[in-house]
Each structure stands twice: as C-alpha cells, then as structure tokens.
Amino acid sequence: MFSSLARLRAIAFTISSLAVFSNALEGSLFTSSVTYCSPPETLLVQQFEVQYLASNQSLSFNISAESVQANVNVSASILVNAFGIDILNITLDLCGILGGALCPLPEYNFTGADSLSLPNQFSAKIPTIAFQVPDLEAYAQLTLIEVDTGDVKACVQATLSNGLSTLQPAVQWTMGSITIFTFLVALWQSLSPTSILPFRLLDLIFLFQSIATSALLDLNYPVTYRSFSLNFAWALSLFTSGDGGMQGAINNMRALTGGGLANSTSGSAVGFVNRKLSPYSTAVSSGGITSLSSLARRSAGQLLQQRIPIYVSSINISSANAFMTVFLCTLILIAIALFVFGAGWASIFAIGRQDQRLLLKQSYPSWVRAWTLRLSVIMFTPLVVFAFFQWTLKDSWLSILFSVISFLAIMSAIGYPCFIVIRSVRRAESSVLHTEPLLHSYGPLYARYLPARYHFFLPVIVVAFLKAIFISFIQTGGMAQVILILLLEIALVACLLVLRPHKTRGADVFSSFLGIIRIVCTGLMIAFIESLEVKAIPRYAIGLVLAVIYSVTILVVIVNLILHSGVQRLWKRRGTSQRSSYQDSSDTMLETGDMFPSDKSSSDGFGRPTNPTPERNVPLDPEVNQPYNPTSPTASIDYASTRQRDSESTNFGSILPRRWSFTPLHTPSDSSALDHSSPFESTLTRTSEEQVEPVSH
Structure with missing residues (x-):
C-alpha cells in the first residue's frame, strides 16, 4: 500500500513541480523546502510535502520517515500560517487514517500520504491574493505528539509557495x-x-x-x-x-x-x-x-x-x-x-x-x-x-x-x-x-x-x-x-x-x-x-x-x-544646411552630461560655449552687419572682402589694419566685383605668414 501511495505521490508532485506558474494560476500552494522545528527524538523525517488546492478546498500531504523507538503512538498537529496569521490549526488521530498503519509508528522507513477536505470556515480564511502575490510568506508545520505523555516526538516545517517570486x-x-x-x-x-x-x-x-x-x-x-x-x-x-x-x-x-x-x-x-x-x-x-x-x-x-x-x-x-x-x-x-x-x-x-x-x-x-x-x-x-x-x-x-x-x-x-x-x-x-x-x-x-x-x-x-x-x-x-x-x-x-x-x-x-x-x-x-x-x-x-x-x-x-550613448546622432541632422534648436540642445547634453539640457552652459571652458563658433562659414548680410555707404567706392570693396571673410575674423564697426586689406582685380563697378576667389586665396595665404597685430578699436 505504501509503495502504491508513494508512486502516486511522486507522479502528483512531479507534475506540480513542472508547472509552477500554472499552480499559481489554478490556485494552489505547495511546499518549497522543509526543515526541523525541534530536534528529532523518536522519528527521523526524510520528506514532508504539503499541497493545498483551492478548487476543491483540499489539503494533501506526504511524509517519509523512520521511527527509532518501538510502540510509539502519536497524534499529528497541522498548522498553516501565512503572513503571521494562523489559517489552519487541526489535530489528527493517526490511528484513524491510512487504516491504522501509523499506529503505532512502524520501526522501519515508511511513506504515507493522504488528502483532507477542509471545512469551509478554514478555506474562507485563505484570501485569493495568496495565490497571486510573489514570495508568499507562508508555512505548514507538522508536529507529532505522543498520545500517552504529550511529548513532542518530531516537528517539521515546510515553507509554502505559489510559484511567483521577484527573484527572476x-x-x-x-x-x-x-x-x-x-x-x-x-x-x-x-x-x-x-x-x-x-x-x-x-x-x-x-x-x-x-x-x-x-x-x-x-x-x-x-x-x-x-x-x-x-x-x-x-x-x-x-x-x-x-x-x-x-x-x-x-x-x-x-x-x-x-x-x-x-x-x-x-x-x-x-x-x-x-x-x-x-x-x-x-x-x-x-x-x-x-x-x-x-x-x-x-x-x-x-x-x-x-x-x-x-x-x-x-x-x-x-x-x-x-x-x-x-x-x-x-x-x-x-x-x-x-x-x-x-x-x-x-x-x-x-x-x-x-x-x-x-x-x-x-x-x-x-x-x-x-x-x-x-x-x-x-x-x-x-x-x-x-x-x-x-x-x-x-x-x-x-x-x-x-x-x-x-x-x-x-x-x-x-x-x-x-x-x-x-x-x-x-x-x-x-x-x-x-x-x-x-x-x-x-x-x-x-x-x-x-x-x-x-x-x-x-x-x-x-x-x-x-x-x-x-x-x-x-x-x-x-x-x-x-x-x-x-x-x-x-x-x-x-x-x-x-x-x-x-x-x-x-x-x-x-x-x-x-x-x-x-x-x-x-x-x-x-x-x-x-x-x-x-x-x-x-x-x-x-x-x-x-x-x-x-x-x-x-x-x-x-x-x-x-x-548619452550617442544613439541620438542617428537622427541628429535633419539637413545639410541648417540645425534645429533641438539638435543644439542634444549636443550640449552629450558633451556636458545632462539628462535634461541646461539653459546655460559651462563657463569654465570645458562645456559648450554660450555663443558657439559656427562649424561652417555663413554668408553675412551687409545691410545688417556693417556700416554701408552706397556712394563710397571703398564701401563696395569692403563689402566684397567681408562677404568672403570667415565669420570668425569678421570685425564689425572697426577699421582693419592696412596689412589685412587687398586690391581687387576689378573695379567696384565691374559685374565680377564679388567674384574674386583667387585673389582672396592668394592674399589670405600671404597675410597668414605675417604676424597679426591686435585690432584697435
């Protein structure tokens, strides 16, 4: 009989262990580990498993143990605790279950299992959330007490789980x-x-x-x-x-x-x-x-x-x-x-x-x-x-x-x-x-x-x-x-x-x-x-x-x-001729380490400057950026030179030293007065070799 029960128990608990999450969904609690709660004296317990099924309000248990004393009659006290609250606390007469096979305890290794239908008043104490929350704090305790003396002969505790955990x-x-x-x-x-x-x-x-x-x-x-x-x-x-x-x-x-x-x-x-x-x-x-x-x-x-x-x-x-x-x-x-x-x-x-x-x-x-x-x-x-x-x-x-x-x-x-x-x-x-x-x-x-x-x-x-x-x-x-x-x-x-x-x-x-x-x-x-x-x-x-x-x-x-990994560079440029304000803020965030770009950049020289130098030459509007006299031929020459000059060296409102001036190949009235790239390049090459004096204002 015990071998048959053992095989049935093995099949049942193997299936349940292979379907942990389905157990949680179906409303079941099962043992995840066991230990003694008092030093064993008469009974050595090798295995103790408990499973509660909400569908039929049943409590199944399995025990494998060995008695070391003869003629020991015990009763079993079962306690189920969840979150510090005693949900179930009943005492069973072992002589009344399993056909009296456990009364007295046999002096050999034995295995036994049974399923008990719990009264509604006990099942009602188990909230539905117990089957849904991770890391359920619950345990079941089995205590074997000698009938004649009341001494505790064995005490085993099994922690209960619904299969859910925050450890993943x-x-x-x-x-x-x-x-x-x-x-x-x-x-x-x-x-x-x-x-x-x-x-x-x-x-x-x-x-x-x-x-x-x-x-x-x-x-x-x-x-x-x-x-x-x-x-x-x-x-x-x-x-x-x-x-x-x-x-x-x-x-x-x-x-x-x-x-x-x-x-x-x-x-x-x-x-x-x-x-x-x-x-x-x-x-x-x-x-x-x-x-x-x-x-x-x-x-x-x-x-x-x-x-x-x-x-x-x-x-x-x-x-x-x-x-x-x-x-x-x-x-x-x-x-x-x-x-x-x-x-x-x-x-x-x-x-x-x-x-x-x-x-x-x-x-x-x-x-x-x-x-x-x-x-x-x-x-x-x-x-x-x-x-x-x-x-x-x-x-x-x-x-x-x-x-x-x-x-x-x-x-x-x-x-x-x-x-x-x-x-x-x-x-x-x-x-x-x-x-x-x-x-x-x-x-x-x-x-x-x-x-x-x-x-x-x-x-x-x-x-x-x-x-x-x-x-x-x-x-x-x-x-x-x-x-x-x-x-x-x-x-x-x-x-x-x-x-x-x-x-x-x-x-x-x-x-x-x-x-x-x-x-x-x-x-x-x-x-x-x-x-x-x-x-x-x-x-x-x-x-x-x-x-x-x-x-x-x-x-x-x-x-x-x-x-800050640089993935925003994939969509950073919207075109080849302009930058959006969003892109400028992305640059600031990437270089300075802000999660949210600041409205001011670093002033110590290690962040992006407040008024950054453009990355390419930008044509300047002469009507806005320099004093212009249409009647003066010199103004036309200055306008042409300023049009070609890089934005970094533009000096608005001041007269440049003589060494920075150059003679155009055509007169100001010539239609090609604005097209003098070769003289500009040659003049720039010549003047770059000279020592630049500070511009006086």
Whole structure:
C-alpha cells in the first residue's frame, strides 16, 4: 500500500513541480523546502510535502520517515500560517487514517500520504491574493505528539509557495547585459576624458550595489524585498554556485587552513526559518542543508543571523565563503582587464602609420590608468564590505590573509590617485587638473565636477567606506545601522544641493535624484526593524513599494544611458544646411552630461560655449552687419572682402589694419566685383605668414 501511495505521490508532485506558474494560476500552494522545528527524538523525517488546492478546498500531504523507538503512538498537529496569521490549526488521530498503519509508528522507513477536505470556515480564511502575490510568506508545520505523555516526538516545517517570486533569472541577465553593453560603449567613448557615458556606467553599477547592500542589514526583511535584491547580487561579485566549481574549491581550501564553519551546498537556505521573525527569515546553519537526514545530525536551534549570512546563503554561498567568492571574482576581473589592455597595446603596434602609432603610445598609458581607477572604484564596496565581514568570522587563516591583502590593495588603488589629485592642486591651481596628463589618468575621480568643486569625490568615497563599516561590524542592532546610513545619505544629498558640484544643472539634478531615492528607500526600511514589531502584511507591502521605487529608478538611469550613448546622432541632422534648436540642445547634453539640457552652459571652458563658433562659414548680410555707404567706392570693396571673410575674423564697426586689406582685380563697378576667389586665396595665404597685430578699436 505504501509503495502504491508513494508512486502516486511522486507522479502528483512531479507534475506540480513542472508547472509552477500554472499552480499559481489554478490556485494552489505547495511546499518549497522543509526543515526541523525541534530536534528529532523518536522519528527521523526524510520528506514532508504539503499541497493545498483551492478548487476543491483540499489539503494533501506526504511524509517519509523512520521511527527509532518501538510502540510509539502519536497524534499529528497541522498548522498553516501565512503572513503571521494562523489559517489552519487541526489535530489528527493517526490511528484513524491510512487504516491504522501509523499506529503505532512502524520501526522501519515508511511513506504515507493522504488528502483532507477542509471545512469551509478554514478555506474562507485563505484570501485569493495568496495565490497571486510573489514570495508568499507562508508555512505548514507538522508536529507529532505522543498520545500517552504529550511529548513532542518530531516537528517539521515546510515553507509554502505559489510559484511567483521577484527573484527572476531574466532580470539578472537583462541587467547584466545592459551593464556589459554600456561598458563596451563607455570603453570606446572614454578616449575622450570628459565623455559622460563612463560616469553614467559608474552610476548604474553604484545603483545596483546600493540595492544589493540594502539587504545586508540586521533587519527583518520581507522575503519579497530580499528576493528582489538578490537580482543584483552579481554587482557585489556574488554569483550563484553549487557544491562543485568555485564553491567546492573554497570549501576545500578552508578545510585545509583551519576553517570550521559550515560549507556551501546546492540546497537553498530559505527553508530553514526562524519563525519568531518573518515567516521566511532563514534559518539553520550558515551553509544551508540539502536534506532532513543531514539536518538531523545538527542542532536545530542554530539559526542563521540576519544580515550577510542569510543573504549569501539564499544563493547557496555560505557566509564563510562570501569573501573568497568576491576575491576570486575580482581576480577574474583583473585577468580580463589585463587581457583587454594587452590586446589594446598589441593593436597599437599593428597600426601601420608611424605618426598614429606614436600618438597612441603616448596617450594609451593614461587611458589604462583611467580604466584601472574606474575598475577599482567599482570593486571598492564589495571588497571592503566582505573583507570586514571576513574579519568578524575568524575562520580560515588563509581567507583572513587574502582579505587583508585585498583591503590594502583596494585602498591603495583608490588612495594614491586621490593623493596625486590633491597634491597637484595644492602645488598649483585647480585648473591644473584639466591639463592632459592628470585629466586623462585621474579624470574618473573629478572630471564631472567643476574645477572649484573637484574635491567632491572625497565625500562619495568616505560615505562608501563608512557604509561598509556599518554593514559589517554592527552585527546586532538594525536600528543603529538604518539611522547611521540614513544620516550619511542625507549629508551627501545636502552637500549636493549646497555645493552643486557638477558642471551643469542637469547633472546636479540627476545626482540629487539618485541621492533622494536612497534616502527615501533607507527611511522606509525603518519598518523592518525587529524591535518595532511591524506586522507581516505592512512589511510585505513596504517591501513591494521599495522594489517598485528601485525598478523605476533603474529605468530612469537606463534612459539616461541611452541619451548619452550617442544613439541620438542617428537622427541628429535633419539637413545639410541648417540645425534645429533641438539638435543644439542634444549636443550640449552629450558633451556636458545632462539628462535634461541646461539653459546655460559651462563657463569654465570645458562645456559648450554660450555663443558657439559656427562649424561652417555663413554668408553675412551687409545691410545688417556693417556700416554701408552706397556712394563710397571703398564701401563696395569692403563689402566684397567681408562677404568672403570667415565669420570668425569678421570685425564689425572697426577699421582693419592696412596689412589685412587687398586690391581687387576689378573695379567696384565691374559685374565680377564679388567674384574674386583667387585673389582672396592668394592674399589670405600671404597675410597668414605675417604676424597679426591686435585690432584697435
């Protein structure tokens, strides 16, 4: 009988697992993971599955277990909880089901399954929205209680899911692809040190890192927000991995160098839940457990801490492996960068023309230094956060050694350019920063700012460093973390609003917008502080709001990237003889980095000038642009010369020196008086060799 039930159960649950989203649409809840809720004494449970079908209001369950004591009669208590609300709480007499096969519990491995029709009063408590919202926070608990003594012989919990989640591989791949594409375009545009796209690339990655690090605090997060933030774990160099590959190598390294904490496994840690907090606030042992039988050999009271352990365990990386994962990914990034730099250097020598080769050889080292600095800025937050966290674990002396080396290396890679920039300004003036050697090498730090506000990169770096300290070293006390980070964000935005460091108004508005978003989202996380005991449903709603706010912000940044990627050049020219005002504003936006073009351009010489020089000669109207006397023959000569003269050298209302005048080949009354291109060219060639004296007014 048990084998037949097992086959039926296997078929049913295989079909349900292959149609996860259809389950959600049909109105079903099913188990996604299981764990013990108390240490097993009499019964070892290998499998426990529960499924609720809204169509027939039935609760199906399956259990596979093994009893280690004889003559144990138990009753089963089933509890179903969603968002902290007990939906179902019933007790079953096992002697009355399955023909009494479980009374007493058999002393061998057995499998049993059954389906119960729930009364209407229980089904009515399950809202329809439970089948539609992502990352449902619900679980079912089975407790076996000895009939004679009332002792708990076994307790198993199964988290429930409707098949929907804000953690989507498609989102991860899309965001990663956009970042790679932006990186490639920025790589090309960075040949100009003042190009805006490389700075927007940093803004995009910093936004992803802000979302990911916001889920590393000691807070009682709703599952929906933690799942959303896991879409951007790759921005912190945390990549999903199983027992083999990178995680397996790290496990072996730690085992050989004094590591004693749990290893990474392919099993998800989400199922091991501390029910005192969120119904999904994960769980037992920092590595996660793949089966109940292995869990039975552990202490069920050992819970994962909030903060980094839960976050990394949710993607199958143990907390002890977190830093080494970031460290190895950094080494891979360095290897890729060295390959690209080497390929670029080889391309320079492949160029045939000697003059071009010499020019590129002179500028290429500065370009390499600039991108080395950009990559260091990108890796600053992941390396510092997880190096600090590794120091708190005291596990594996080799991991600690690598963390110290990484910390010193990244601080040197950021600190030395900062020192060079500040020293250069102290020895000279801020304008020295825009000379060719410094601008091409260290421009990623300050090129987006006004010369007088070049030092604004320092507050940004200091804020990132302090955040890493608050995330890693404040291990208990989410309130302190939230308040301190909130104060940092407010201070940074206040500096932006007061100093207005960027070269254009649009750039200041864009940076202030990102800062205000961080302030709002950090403020909303106050609801996740455990001591405030905010109910599960309000916390869940706030988690969805945070996900929506960050999603809209990402779209805004992507639109900004598109505007500065140069695609507008495809429709920039409407004709060969005129420019529209819209095209001029597009030029300003592209060169200065505004998302919304400013009505004034930079006055420091690095943006587009207020009255730009035309890109081609424009014929001038003599009736408007110069005093004209029709009775004077000299006026005709001056009119002809002015007609041919470039607009840059036109000097209205003043008499040019004698050396700039020339004798026409024809008299003023000749019909060809206006057609003297050859004399103009010869005269221009002759006069250009002479020293031009200032024009006196």
